[in-house]
Amino acid sequence: MVVPASPSCFQIMLLLYLTFLLHIASHHHIQPAAAASKVEYLPGFDGPLPFHLETGYVGLGDTNDDLQVFYYFIKSENDPVNDPLMLWLTGGPGCSSFSALAFQIGPIKFKIEEFNGSLPNLILRSQSWTKVSSIIFADLPFGTGFSYANNVTAHRSHWKLIHHTHQFIRKWLMNHPEFISNKFYMGADSYSGIPAPGIVQEISNGNDQGLQPWINLQGYILGNPVTTGKESNDKIPYAHGMGLISDELYLSLQRNCKGEYIDINSKNEVCLRDMQYFHECLLGTNEWYVLDSDCKLDFLMGDQGTHKRILTQKLEGPLSSYLTVPTTVTCQVVYCYFLGTQWANDDSVRKALHVREGIGKWKRCYTTDFDFDIATSFEFHVNLSAKGYRSLIFSGDHDLVVPFSSTQAWIRALNYSILDDWRPWLLNAQVAGYTRTYSNQMTFATVKGAGHTAAEYKPDEGLVMFSRWLSNVPL
Structure with a gap:
């Protein structure tokens, strides 16, 4: 007869601890769900998704529901085993990276049609950057999208965003070890031009310190990026050059x-x-896209303010009347933001995305209560250039919010020699923009006729530019 061994003190303590965690989870207003789930169908999209979409949460805190980052992960539609992996942050600071997924570089977009109160429809975007790369779209900083924390305000600053994103990608890779060897790039646009280079620096420093898992860091991509905080000084010469x-x-x-x-x-x-x-x-004048008419969709804004800030506002709330499809490009962009808010706040959508219960109303951007503790990201670029990381910095040349001339100015201040001087880059034998490459492996490119941000207005040019750069071929 075998007498079972008495439980050790460690086993008893472990059992008590697990019981405590289950008790906490069962009484918390947000019910934990599976960490990662494959999404095969999305409300508003006809049929099964023709790409691999996974959503989930990565916990960064000490307890199961302390700091939870929501993400969308889409495998490369080409060769996910060998293609690069990119983590993308949208600007703001505090705009959900669903913005990049649905409005800029992801494989789906909203069908622009009359809104009658029903669920907006989704269609495929043929120029998705997932054609050549796997992409993680993360809802950071906390309070953004479907991410949450017990005390959101305490976790909203540039440096905390940098630390949290660094933690997130290492934990994500621990849960997805099959991607550890893939080349890794950091991607961001607009205001995330401030924290994103800092994230790259932290990842690099973590690799140097032997943090695990090791990340196969190759470089970073920034679109229409805020960098020095002094971009508005360049508005005046840009406006003069444009005849404004x-x-x-x-x-x-x-x-x-x-x-x-x-x-x-x-x-x-x-x-x-x-x-x-x-x-x-x-x-x-439409500062976001100076070629277009100024967008005055005041009927979508409620009491949010004047049309001058339309693109940064959260368009939300049900409307009883039909909405006519706008005719201008920028107004269609804003209209899609409105459709996205209606879609993301639908219960069937949240269920399909495996969003945890108890999360409040989805807002495209949550920019309040943020501590702006980094004034400029220029020194990050200096450090990363010295380490030899590749970088692609691109600008829509009709963006008055972050003029391409302001981006050129800080790149010039890095004082690196020019390898391939200013020249046009082509798409279908037509000029798609202009580019220059430097000895620090930095490529600068304009996207001709694009606003803020470039891929939103010129998706064909955006994908070609990204694909060529990833493949290490000249634009």
């Missing part, structure tokens, strides 16, 4: 403001007068 202000006003601004148009001395009355005239000249 007169020679006389431009010369007066240069003379009276001496190149500083952001932090203006309150006693400098002549500069303030010129700046007032400058803003009057730009009234009715």
Whole structure:
């Protein structure tokens, strides 16, 4: 007869600890679900998804529901075993990376049609960047999209976003060891041009320190990126070059403001007068895409403010009346944001995405309560260039929010020699933009005729640019 051994103190403590965790989970308002789940059908899309979509949560905190990052993962539609892996953050700070998935570089998009109150429809995007790369779209910082934390405000700053994203990708790779050997890139756009280079630096430092799993870090991609925080100073010469202000006003601004148009001395009355005239000249100009009409979809905004900030607003709330499809490009972009909000707040969608119960209303962007503790990401670029990481920096050349000239200026300040000088890059034997490469493995490219952000307005050019760069061939 075999007498069972008495449980050790360790086993008893472990049992008590697990019992405690189950008790906490059962009484918390958000019910934990499976960490990762394959999504084969999406409400609004006709038939099974023709690509591999996985959604899930990665916990970063000490307890099961302390800090939970929601993500969408789409395997490369080409060769996921060998193709690169990219982690993407949308700007904001605090806009859900569903924005990039559905509005910019992912394999689905919303069908632009009259809204009658029913669930918006999804269709395929043929220019998805998942044609050549696996992509993780992460909802960070906390409070963004379907991610959550017990105390959201305590976890919202540039540095915390950097630390959390670094933790997230290592934990994600632990759960997906088949991707550890794949080449890894960090991708971001707009305001995430501030934290993204810092994330790359932290990943690199972690590799140097022997953190596991080791990440096969190759470089980073930034679109229309905020970098120095001084981008608005470049609006004036850009506006002059585009014919939006007169020679006389431009010369007066240069003379009276001496190149500083952001932090203006309150006693400098002549500069303030010129700046007032400058803003009057730009009234009715679409700063996000200067080729297009200004978007005045006030009926979608409720009491959110003026049309000047339309693209940064959260368009939400049910509408009883039918909405006519806008005719201009920018208004269609904004209209899709509205459709996305209606879609993401539908119960059937949340169930299909395996979103945990108890998560509040989905907002495309949550930008409040954020601590802006990094003024510029320039030094990150300096450090990463010294380490030899590849980088692709691209700009829509009709973006007045982050003018391409401001991006060129900080790249020039890196003071690296030029390997391949300024030249057009082509698509279908037509000029798609201009490019220049540097000795620090940095490539700069404009996307001709694109706004903020480039891939949203020029998807064909965006995919070709990304594909060529990934393949190490000249644009």
